Amino acid sequence: DTGVSQDPRHKITKRGQNVTFRCDPISEHNRLYWYRQTLGQGPEFLTYFQNEAQLEKSRLLSDRFSAERPKGSFSTLEIQRTEQGDSAMYLCASSLAASGLQETQYFGPGTRLLVL
């Protein structure tokens, strides 16, 4: 069983650059979530997909952020024109949503972003 994987695990970039992160969910999971976690805080919801449809976006997700899940499998999160305040751990989680099923979100190891 390969859990949720994320790539890269660490990213250092200069302010103003674009970065893209990838998340591969557990294979049969139809929902995929992105969260952001800053130092000393719990994860904060950014957005989620059911299959390829993006169903909800947090107001934390500014227009510099875009997420896709083109074939309902892996997802990418892109940050354009990065700012120092974007430095955080970006977490991906996946779950299986089905009628009558109690869901559980399974998290990946995260991508730690540092913007210089």
Next chain:
Amino acid sequence: GDSVTQMEGPVTLSEEAFLTINCTYTATGYPSLFWYVQYPGEGLQLLLKATKADDKGSNKGFEATYRKETTSFHLEKGSVQVSDSAVYFCALDPLGGSTLGRLYFGRGTQLTVWP
């Protein structure tokens, strides 16, 4: 709005001591409640959950009871081990039931257990 308030850390205990980490919540509906654990260098792992009032979640010697009257979901363990050292997060799904959406997390509590 929906939120979770979690006991401030860090918590430092000796091995075999009793652990309590407090968690209270605010929700307009009937949420599901969770405890996640994050070991150093690893992702969040689900520790236990409860989906309705008076449910008790349990796993690896940890327990938490969903108390609607006090809006609480405190985490307890009778005898901690060094391997329990981690950050513990209380979380809430405001929709509850089988319609899982976004989770709301507390700030996390760092637990360190000394031998």
